[in-house]
Amino acid sequence: MAKDDLPEPKRRNRTMSVADVLSGALDPVLKKRGFASRDIIEHWSVMAPKPYDEVAIPDKLSWPRGERSAEGATLVLRCVPGHALAISHEGEKIAAAVNRYFGFVLVGSVRLSAEPFTPGSGKKDDAPFQPSESVIAKVGAQVAEVENEDLREALRTLGHALSTRSERNNG
Incomplete structure (x- = not known):
């Protein structure tokens, strides 16, 4: 295909935030993890009861086999290692808080992921590096x-x- 044959890219004629542009790249990854949208991840700090909003994060939403639209998916959470026992006992409370946020029964049960969650693990050290x-x-x-x-x-x-x-x- 020659360079002149390529279609011109679609122009939106408006400014867009970086979040809006990148959201299209994240959606396929989130769909593979069972999330229909990124709402549960974006608003986790608002919907989850204290202290679970800071020590846990949604990892996956597992739907019952063959019933993609069925209510009551299993929410898999990654948590800070010291809080696993508390989260396993408070699963119903966490599920109720998520369901209350959405206004319908989305989460039927809560399970823990084998992978731990480390708050702030994405932050980089901004220590200045002096050249030699x-x-x-x-x-x-x-x-x-x-x-x-x-x-x-x-x-x-x-x-x-x-x-x-x-x-x-x-x-």
Whole structure:
């Protein structure tokens, strides 16, 4: 197929948030996990009773075989290891809270996943990484001839960041 034969991409003529754009990429993954939409994951902190809103997260929604539209799916939760026993005893309370949020019986029972949940595990350490003296000297020599001071400083910062990233990955 020649480059000229490709269809032009659909233009929406409006601004879109990153969440709206990425939601289309997440929907197929969530459907494989049994979720019809991402509401239960997005609003978990609102619907789950305290303290389970902070120590557990929905992992999967298992529907009875052959009855995709049947009420009473099994909600599988990943939880912080120290809270597994409490969640197993409070399953009915958690199911009732989820059903109350949606206004119909969505969850019939709650089970625990074998995989633990670690709150904040997605956060990255923002500790600044200082470039080595050799990197500072090398980048400084490369940008020394740039006349514009603001441009020279921006290039120096970029050079340090790129060198630092390659040092982190190789080191």
